[in-house]
Amino acid sequence: MAVDFARPHRRYNPLTGGWVQVSPQRMGRPWQGEVSLPDPPPPSYDPACYLCPGNPRVGGEVNPAYEGVHVFDNDFPALAEDQPSEADHDPLLRAEASAGVCRVICFSPDHGKSLPLLTPEQLRAVVDVWADQTAELGQRFANVQVFENKGAMMGCSNPHPHGQVWATAHLPQELAAEDAHQRAYLADHGRALLLDTATREIAAGERVVEINDDWLAIIPFWAAWPFETLLLPRFAVQRMPQLTGEQRASLASILKALTTRYDNLFQTSFPYSMGWHQAPYGPDSLSPDIDHWQLHAHFYPPLLRSAEVRKFMVGYEMLAEPQRDLTPERAAEMLRAVSGLVHYRA
Amino acid sequence: MAVDFARPHRRYNPLTGGWVQVSPQRMGRPWQGEVSLPDPPPPSYDPACYLCPGNPRVGGEVNPAYEGVHVFDNDFPALAEDQPSEADHDPLLRAEASAGVCRVICFSPDHGKSLPLLTPEQLRAVVDVWADQTAELGQRFANVQVFENKGAMMGCSNPHPHGQVWATAHLPQELAAEDAHQRAYLADHGRALLLDTATREIAAGERVVEINDDWLAIIPFWAAWPFETLLLPRFAVQRMPQLTGEQRASLASILKALTTRYDNLFQTSFPYSMGWHQAPYGPDSLSPDIDHWQLHAHFYPPLLRSAEVRKFMVGYEMLAEPQRDLTPERAAEMLRAVSGLVHYRA
Ligand SMILES: O=P(O)(O)O[C@H]1O[C@H](CO)[C@@H](O)[C@H](O)[C@H]1O
Ligand SMILES: O=P(O)(O)O[C@H]1O[C@H](CO)[C@@H](O)[C@H](O)[C@H]1O
Numbered sequence: 001m002a003v004d005f006a007r008p009h010r011r012y013n014p015l016t017g018g019w020v021q022v023s024p025q026r027m028g029r030p031w032q033g034e035v036s037l038p039d040p041p042p043p044s045y046d047p048a049c050y051l052c053p054g055n056p057r058v059g060g061e062v063n064p065a066y067e068g069v070h071v072f073d074n075d076f077p078a079l080a081e082d083q084p085s086e087a088d089h090d091p092l093l094r095a096e097a098s099a100g101v102c103r104v105i106c107f108s109p110d111h112g113k114s115l116p117l118l119t120p121e122q123l124r125a126v127v128d129v130w131a132d133q134t135a136e137l138g139q140r141f142a143n144v145q146v147f148e149n150k151g152a153m154m155g156c157s158n159p160h161p162h163g164q165v166w167a168t169a170h171l172p173q174e175l176a177a178e179d180a181h182q183r184a185y186l187a188d189h190g191r192a193l194l195l196d197t198a199t200r201e202i203a204a205g206e207r208v209v210e211i212n213d214d215w216l217a218i219i220p221f222w223a224a225w226p227f228e229t230l231l232l233p234r235f236a237v238q239r240m241p242q243l244t245g246e247q248r249a250s251l252a253s254i255l256k257a258l259t260t261r262y263d264n265l266f267q268t269s270f271p272y273s274m275g276w277h278q279a280p281y282g283p284d285s286l287s288p289d290i291d292h293w294q295l296h297a298h299f300y301p302p303l304l305r306s307a308e309v310r311k312f313m314v315g316y317e318m319l320a321e322p323q324r325d326l327t328p329e330r331a332a333e334m335l336r337a338v339s340g341l342v343h344y345r346a
Numbered sequence: 347m348a349v350d351f352a353r354p355h356r357r358y359n360p361l362t363g364g365w366v367q368v369s370p371q372r373m374g375r376p377w378q379g380e381v382s383l384p385d386p387p388p389p390s391y392d393p394a395c396y397l398c399p400g401n402p403r404v405g406g407e408v409n410p411a412y413e414g415v416h417v418f419d420n421d422f423p424a425l426a427e428d429q430p431s432e433a434d435h436d437p438l439l440r441a442e443a444s445a446g447v448c449r450v451i452c453f454s455p456d457h458g459k460s461l462p463l464l465t466p467e468q469l470r471a472v473v474d475v476w477a478d479q480t481a482e483l484g485q486r487f488a489n490v491q492v493f494e495n496k497g498a499m500m501g502c503s504n505p506h507p508h509g510q511v512w513a514t515a516h517l518p519q520e521l522a523a524e525d526a527h528q529r530a531y532l533a534d535h536g537r538a539l540l541l542d543t544a545t546r547e548i549a550a551g552e553r554v555v556e557i558n559d560d561w562l563a564i565i566p567f568w569a570a571w572p573f574e575t576l577l578l579p580r581f582a583v584q585r586m587p588q589l590t591g592e593q594r595a596s597l598a599s600i601l602k603a604l605t606t607r608y609d610n611l612f613q614t615s616f617p618y619s620m621g622w623h624q625a626p627y628g629p630d631s632l633s634p635d636i637d638h639w640q641l642h643a644h645f646y647p648p649l650l651r652s653a654e655v656r657k658f659m660v661g662y663e664m665l666a667e668p669q670r671d672l673t674p675e676r677a678a679e680m681l682r683a684v685s686g687l688v689h690y691r692a
Contacts, residue, residue, distance in 0.1 A: 002432060002434055003432045003433065003434050003441045003442060003443050004432065004443065005441075007426060007429065007443065008424065008425050008426050008429065008443070008444050008445075008446070009432075009441050009442060009443050009444050010441065010442050010444045010516065011439075011440065011441045012440035012441065014437060014438060014440070018519055019518070019519045021424065021425075021444060021518070023423075023424035023425065025426070026422055026423070026424050028422065029422035030404050030422075031503060032396075032503045032504060033498055033501060033502060033503030033504070034498040034499070034501070050378075058376050076372055076374065076375035076376075077369075077372070078354065078367065078369035078372050078662070078669055078671075079354050079367075079369065080353060080354050080371070083353065083354065086348060086349045086350070087349065088348060088349050091360060091531070091534075091535070092360060092539075092542060092543055092546055092567070093357075093546075093567050094357065094358035094360070095349045095351075095355050095356065095357045095358065095567075096349060096355060096356050097349050097350065097353065097354070097355050098354050098355050098356045098367060099354075100354070143666070145662060145665060145666045147661045147662060147665050148661070149658075149660050149661040152379055152380040153380070154658065154660045154661070155379060155380070155658025155660040155661070156379060157377060157378045157379030158378060158379070164661065164662070166662050166666070168666075170356065172365070172367070172662075172666035172667035173364055173365045173666070173667045174664075174665060174666050174667060175666060185437070188437075189437070193438075196438060197438055200438055200439075221438070221439050221441075273660045273661045273664050273665065275661065275662075275664075275665035275666075277665070298664075298665060300660075300664050312495075312500065312501025314495050314500045314501040314619045314646075315493045315494070315495040315500070315501070315510065315619045315621065316424070316491060316493060316510070316512050316518075316621075318520075318619050318621075318644075318646050319491060319493050319520060319619065319621035319623070319644060320489070320491045320512070320514075320518035320519070320520050320521060320621075321518035321519045321520060323424055325424075
């Protein structure tokens with residue numbers, strides 16, 4: 001007998017090996033907990049912003065009068081490049097030095113222009129910088145983690161539209177898990193896990209949020225966050241620098257549509273953490289052994305019911321297993337029901 | 347050469363197989379992001395509270411005029427007991443029905459009395475209920491997850507002092523990982539991982555926060571959250587119901603001391619998610635094969651610098667690997683520097 005998705009059940013994430021507890025009957029629960037104030041729409045220029053063109057940064061340096069995408073080294077990096085490769089092997093106190101760099105990517109000189117408010121051409125420029133950073137840092141580091149924290153709720157310390165790149169000599173744990181699971185799937189099935197996923201999800205349709213000739217955005221079957229999405233290429237590709245000009249343009253286009261839907265859902269600048277996973281570099285890149293990999297992006301937005309009420313991944317989630325209330329299928333339906341073309345503030 | 351803990355490094359968690367990125371040099375970073383208002387101290391009774399004695403609950407039922415610890419079935423449970431055991435085996439869309447129960451445990455009739463403000467006797471009564479719930483639910487379920495979400499920041503929807511129990515027929519993923527790692531450690535070393543950890547940490551001393559004859563609270567070497575603690579028995583024990591009267595009394599005592607230190611650190615009712623991990627029941631409990639297990643509690647508090655400034659586990663943390671700024675050794679030192687005896691509000 002098939003699992004009844006209207007009743008409590010668990011779903012398996014074949015990309016990481018994790019599980020999620022789904023409790024669709026729980027959406028009716030009243031909420032008396034924390035209510036967040038949505039971030040107000042920011043102005044085009046903020047004299048106090050340390051990311052606006054021409055303003056001084058926290059470190060004291062002054063930003064150039066940049067006009068497009070602007071990349072600089074993080075003033076308070078979590079990583080350092082000049083690290084000797086030390087390791088302690090005690091089974092209870094195991095540690096290793098970690099070398100890497102942290103950079104900041106300003107998406108626009110305009111303080112108020114988050115991704116959905118950029119033009120397709122401006123978004124394409126962001127994609128190009130992501131790809132260039134990957135190519136450059138991939139020559140020295142095993143993993144190039146491109147990401148964006150958006151909104152105060154997601155720990156973003158400045159509303160100026162910006163993302164980050166943290167490149168590391170080691171493969172971080174989430175990447176290591178995805179690498180192992182994609183490798184095993186290719187060995188078992190002869191096809192890349194995320195290419196199979198794209199084909200299957202297009203055929204099923206019910207979890208699709210956006211689609212164009214090259215790209216697909218779905219709420220994955222195993223999504224943990226209420227409106228979590230997975231952005232997938234419809235063709236085999238392992239890393240951003242491989243993308244052709246056309247594929248970059250269509251990526252910019254689906255990014256605009258997806259983030260427009262997000263903002264329209266609760267008529268707010270939708271907070272999230274998003275980031276790209278791509279095949280590791282380093283020793284691995286010297287071998288052709290990355291066929292199991294597919295480039296993809298995860299969006300992890302915290303909101304659940306409105307611009308004010310979020311999902312908390314706490315308690316049972318931290319100690320036992322992530323839990324979600326509404327089903328991925330219902331979340332996809334809700335995102336499909338709002339416009340991907342016209343932004344609510346337009 | 348040994349790893350330099352004053353520079354960026356990674357530490358390995360032998361209990362789960364996870365890693366954490368430690369960036370001690372980053373504590374100087376200025377914070378311009380979200381500042382939370384601490385929860386105000388609640389009154390002894392709140393007529394609008396659905397957990398206070400004699401008040402109506404959200405489901406409509408009326409609470410009894412309870413005087414000690416009070417347990418009832420969650421009005422909006424994430425789990426349901428009467429579940430057939432269905433499973434879908436598609437490698438990309440794998441799911442299974444999940445059976446379980448969710449209960450709420452009010453720690454005190456007094457709306458304002460969080461754990462550190464209870465008397466040792468009242469805390470002992472909480473420990474007894476945790477043990478009794480475990481024994482009762484362990485007869486029908488593989489895992490009994492006892493936990494508490496404290497504070498609005500941790501998704502707690504009501505300041506009335508309360509915790510929860512979610513019991514499930516399956517082993518949730520975090521427990522499955524701890525089970526596998528404890529099993530492997532016993533096979534390799536002939537001793538239980540967490541008993542060895544207790545011995546080693548007492549000898550080292552630098553990560554110890556609280557200790558008594560039976561129990562030990564440490565910031566584990568591999569802690570991800572700034573002031574995360576691990577509460578360990580100093581004797582072999584797999585589950586709460588096995589604890590003797592004396593061990594329960596000394597547990598109540600260390601719980602009071604640890605949570606008093608937490609509150610004193612930033613002079614606030616310290617938010618956290620905490621919960622107990624114990625040996626699974628079910629098929630496993632019929633065999634004596636739980637020697638690799640040690641009962642223990644994790645406390646995951648979000649605060650980083652003050653009552654207002656928290657750590658956000660977002661972006662890099664969600665996509666790649668958890669990251670912390672201050673070292674576990676420094677965090678332990680800070681918690682040791684405040685009183686475990688006198689609460690700041692006393
Ligand atoms: O059950 P509560 O307190 O209403 O809800 C809280 O705890 C649950 C279990 O950790 C979480 O799933 C919820 O996200 C959280 O808000
Ligand atoms: O680098 P930021 O924006 O100052 O900081 C933010 O992103 C980092 C990377 O995801 C996190 O480690 C921080 O907790 C978060 O506040």
